[in-house]
Amino acid sequence: MPLRAFTFVPYRLPFRQQWRSAAGGLDQREGWLVRLEDEDGGYGYGDCAPLPGIGTEPPAATAAALIQWQQRFRGQEAAAALEALNDAASFDTPAARAGVESALLDLLARRNGRSLNASIRGCDCRQRVRVNASLGSLGPHTADALDAALEAGFQVLKLKIGLAPAPQEIPLVQALCQHLPAGSTLRLDANRAWQEGDARSWLDALAGLPIDALEEPLAQPSAPAWAALQVRAAFPLALDESLADLPQAALFDGTVRRLILKLPRLGGFLPAVALAQRFAAAGGDCVVTSSLESACGLLAAAHLAAALGGDLAHGLATAEWLATDLGAPPPVAAGYLTLPAGPGLGFQPFATPA
Template sequence: MMDRLRIDRLRIRPYDLPLRRAWRSARGGFERRHGWLVSAETDGAVGFGDCAPIPAAGTEDPESAESALLDARDFAPGRSTGEFLEMLDRGFAATPAARCALECALLDLVSQAECVPLRRMLAGDATDVVPVNGILGALATLTATDLEQAAAAGFRVVKLKIGVDEPSSEIARLMALALVVPADIRLRLDANGAWGFAEACRILDRLAGLPIESLEEPLRIPDPSLLHALQERAGFPLARDESLAGLAPDADLAELGVSRIVIKPAVIGGLRSALDLSRRAAIAGIEVVITGVVESAAGLWPAAQLAAATGSRLPHGLATADWLAEDLGVSPCLNGGRLLLSDRPGSGFKLYPDADLNPIPESRKEQSDYE
């Protein structure tokens, strides 16, 4: 199928989506999501991908992403999907968000042609249900009511951004919230590389006894030996996320210094690379969580299909649709803290007919006029 299916056209369309509230972390924040909807077309069928780079999360910058997308658009017409994927593998390592979007569009198209859900093309034993964590934003904005609402919605793990304010004030706030956290809720903390080693040690000691599910990226400089020392000190998993950017394909995952990795397909460079990394992690005894980059539904659907293919039963970081005030299509169905995936062929994404998209001109001359 990869060699028989040929691409008629590849379209690149920018989007600009407002958030319901600002996204804050130790690495900065944003109030809107900018990106490009990628669509691969053949014989009336369309496959979609989403390129939404965030350099602070480990992707390329937007300018590099757009340039890579336009190069791919010029290469695509008449190429087989297999030839196109080989081209991505050879030349797009420096632009992982663009590579991920292009690959998602191709794999969506191929799985439609094969009449299977994308997750089952990735792994025959993929599940139909993906557990997810609630995403409540920065600790400073969190209230007891937020926790109660998350519990009522069926979430058993909620994720909080820390490392934004002074450690002493954040620890005090966590200790106060711990008194009102519903009994079946655990807190997944993400420091986004906010601390030095000594500071991280002090914070871990203060977190002892609190309902912490895990802590992501505690160190500003993710030295594996220091992370290992912290993991030995902590009573819960530590995880690496954005510091996986640029990880060598043959890296020894047992030497990362942590017991969990958080895989963003847009950082790793696509679904196939992410799935391979998750399988290698499982062999090394390392837990896996799949998460996104607060992208549109066009990116959320393939990420959910990937999570279903990994076999990881941990809650994944894919309940981000409610952060967007507008979207390009309907997001995966969220019920009881789980994404429910249908048996529809492809990724599951369908574009709204009235989505606000302005195509980038499709010739280099028109492109120069556009710029």
């Protein structure tokens, strides 16, 4: 059925508190909710959520791409529109592409009566994915937040570090590690805070502690520097926003052991699956994380995590950071996120953001 409607509505979602990292602070999330409808009344949703700090295009470029695709895709078959998104130029605006691809895949999956992840994999996928707690930045309330997360059943607890000098932060992280029960780990994210010397000091200080992984340790990453640090660490160093800064070969020659997948940066579900499969074939593992998107974007990321399988904890327990949302986010309990039953993405917007 041809597409008869292509709409995109801007949104602004404030946070309950500022999201702080070594890369800066965020007080709200902005983007566009895409809705496509075919001539039979079938529909699909996607979240266009640009954030240049994670490697997407600027919002103005997102808006321009949406206008272009709105004009181009109206009247086209959904499958043909999806094929057209493989044009290399579409990856110049990956956040826009991710949102439009999500809406097309949602529409097609609903039409076929299958969940989004099952329609991509061609088989039934798990409906629950393991997730880490998102504690925010290291600070005076971190111990209380950690206790609450443990009480809620999380076993992997993510913490932003690199906002203060190492001599201030290292003892705090070491104390938190001593507080963890057996089987629980910290996942640390430095957001490119350090020079190589500081990164080495941190790795030495973390030796022997229950660390799941350390994301983005280097301010100016290179393949040799990354490899040297990884040799020093017993846990994976994870590549996230520096993806474009390392040569492609570093992803597939063992230099990088863990890769963080964010849909707005990678251009959507299908490119992310292709990259994850190639990275896994080279011996690496992937973690899917949100970039604090709306419930629509969070659901897309959760379907990606379900499609990839495995038992790593994904960074998807972020809905509580939003004071308002576009729809109901997937529920999280005892360290697991449960995907909605039924076909497609499983997203339904509220009449007004709530």
